[in-house]
Amino acid sequence: MDATLSGRQAGTGLIAARKPTGRVSDPVFVGILWTSGIVVLLLLGLIIAMLFEGGLPAIQEFGLSFIWSTTWNPVTEVFGAGVMVFGTVFSAVIAVIIALPLSFGIAFFLTEIAPGPLRRPIGVAIQLLAAIPSIIYGMWGFFVIVPLMAAYVQPPLIEWLGPLPLIGALFQGPPLGAGMLTAGLIMAIMILPFITAMFVEVLESVPPMIKESAYGVGATTYEVYRNVSVPYGRTAMVGAVMLGLGRALGETMAVTFVIGNATRMSASLFAPGATIASTIANEFPEASTGSLKLQSLLELGFILFVISFIVLALSRLLVRSRLKG
Known part of the structure; x- marks a missing residue:
């Protein structure tokens, strides 16, 4: 005691x-x-x-018309952000459209189809894609993808789809190789690892009991993926897509190499264009301190920040609505 x-x-x-x-x-x-x-x-x-x-x-x-004006002329010192805003949003949307189905397919393959010994090498390869610097993507796109697009992809698309009445405007113009579609393709490869990694995490978090119950009542692998796995993680998947979109909006060096850097607006996927980030990267070294050009470039940066904020806000609203649902 x-x-x-x-x-x-x-x-x-x-x-x-x-x-x-x-x-x-x-x-x-x-x-x-x-x-x-x-x-x-x-x-x-x-x-x-x-x-x-x-x-x-x-x-x-220039007033608020600076945001939608399509004139960018350093000689006459008349500047407008319309072409860059259009190019930023257009190329980022192309990137997401290309990357989204690929991410779904890779994530589903890794979580449901791929044998154990094959999952790790593919997963490591996807992670390595995220580790490659953007300037390497740009150089690879300029020296490899641009010639391939000009020689083997754009000419048949122009010939087959260009004459169509509704979507033909998207596939018209000379096959230059560089342009919106090429920039979107490069950015899709760059954001693919981020979206895929989050999709894999989401699909692996689905309780096995739910999927086994679906298999038990006779559902196929595709039906389990469509009706069980995707609805279970839809909220996080929306966030992953928005994360990829935000990553594509601010990409600079890779886009600068392959987009063509033309300050004019066109509906064609093959036409050269410009984004806010690529314009700043190209013209910032030539802008003198206190000049109207430098001030316009800084305003472009502010507009890019606003666009990114809007994308983030929309993603939060979508996720919140999914959670309430």
Whole structure:
């Protein structure tokens, strides 16, 4: 009994000795966490303020029409962001359209079809695609994909689909190789690993009991995938697609190599164009300090930030609506 009492007294003394340390370390820990959150908001606010303040003279000079004006002429110092906004959104949508079915197919293959020894090599290969620098994608696209598109892809598409009444406008023009479709294809390969990795995580999180129940009532593999796995993880999949879209919107170097960098707007998938990021990368070194061109480029950066914010907000709304449903 004396030993028990002495043990309790020792434990009480240990707790009492630890309390002062905890009282000191806990506020410090909470303060560090608050500081981390405030630093993130502060950095974001400073970036927004820098872009807005730097580009404000361009808006004052050209008005709100700067956003949709299609004129970009450094010689006459008349600038508009319409071509770049169109190219940014158009090429990013093309990338998502190409990457989405490929991501679904790869994720389903890895989670349901592929044998065990084959899953790991394919998974590692997909992860390696995400590790390749964007400038390497751009060089590969310029030296390999652009000639292939000009020689073997664009000419037959122009011949077969160009004369069609409704969609023909998308497949008209000379087969230059570089253009919106090529840029979208390169970006699709770049965002493919991100979307696929999240799809795999989502599909692997589906409870096996649910899928086994579907198989037990006679469902095929495709029916289980369509009616069980995809609905179960639809919310996270929407977030994955929006993440890929946001990644494509801000891509710079790879797009600069293969989009053609022409500041004119066209409905053709084969026509050269420009994005906000590629225009900034091309023309920022030539813009002198305090010039209207530099201010217009900063305003382009602010517009790109607004577009990315809108995409993020839409993704949050979609995810929230799915959760409520």
